[in-house]
Amino acid sequence: MPIPPETDRLAFREWTTADLDEFHAICCDPQAMQFVADGAPWGRERTGQFLDRNFAAAADLGFCLWTLIDTTDDRLIGYCGFIDSDSAPEIGWRLAPEYWGRGLATEGARQVVRFGFDSLGFDRIIATVQSANLASLRVVEKLGMRRIETYERHGREVLLFELTKSDSVA
Numbered sequence: 001m002p003i004p005p006e007t008d009r010l011a012f013r014e015w016t017t018a019d020l021d022e023f024h025a026i027c028c029d030p031q032a033m034q035f036v037a038d039g040a041p042w043g044r045e046r047t048g049q050f051l052d053r054n055f056a057a058a059a060d061l062g063f064c065l066w067t068l069i070d071t072t073d074d075r076l077i078g079y080c081g082f083i084d085s086d087s088a089p090e091i092g093w094r095l096a097p098e099y100w101g102r103g104l105a106t107e108g109a110r111q112v113v114r115f116g117f118d119s120l121g122f123d124r125i126i127a128t129v130q131s132a133n134l135a136s137l138r139v140v141e142k143l144g145m146r147r148i149e150t151y152e153r154h155g156r157e158v159l160l161f162e163l164t165k166s167d168s169v170a
């Protein structure tokens with residue numbers, strides 16, 4: 001599977017079963033999960049299902065939510081990539097809280113957007129963000145994404161954004 005090239009501080013790679021413990025440390029953290037679906041931290045089984053879905057996506061679609069690796073120490077610090085959705089590939093991200101506030105999500109997402117348009121042949125990318133998730137809203141803003149719809153899910157307001165290939169990649 002082709003993988004986005006490294007950035008200044010981040011590498012991308014496919015998931016392995018050995019990632020479960022390190023990734024689960026993020027998924028069981030209430031702060032990290034506050035704006036994901038209903039906001040409940042995941043149990044280990046749910047984290048395992050996430051890995052399984054990404055193994056299948058990588059094999060079947062040629063893309064997934066790739067792991068984000070800190071190139072200074074090779075630590076898995078989160079993910080950034082795409083999931084398949086009805087209307088267009090959807091970009092997603094999640095980082096361990098100790099890495100927040102350094103511009104890493106934006107750095108990773110810009111590379112993933114570029115890779116989606118230039119190497120995977122996407123014409124359009126979407127993102128969904130809960131309206132209370134101010135950090136993610138800022139990331140989509142920095143990516144130059146346009147808000148196109150608002151709906152409710154899990155009793156929370158969700159904003160739908162899009163970016164097309166003809167838009168300039170920020």
Ligand SMILES: CC(C)(COP(=O)(O)OP(=O)(O)OC[C@H]1O[C@@H](n2cnc3c(N)ncnc32)[C@H](O)[C@@H]1OP(=O)(O)O)[C@@H](O)C(=O)NCCC(=O)NCCS
Binds near residue numbers: 093094104135138
């Ligand atoms: C969303 C997330 C990936 C952002 O990661 P990050 O590496 O800190 O993001 P960046 O540093 O690239 O950019 C965040 C921006 O949001 C801003 N920000 C962060 N918290 C904020 C807040 N509470 N209010 C307003 N802006 C905020 C930062 O200042 C920064 O903007 P700036 O570059 O203009 O200063 C991270 O918070 C995360 O993993 N959250 C939990 C999982 C999650 O919510 N995933 C997304 C589901 S849609």
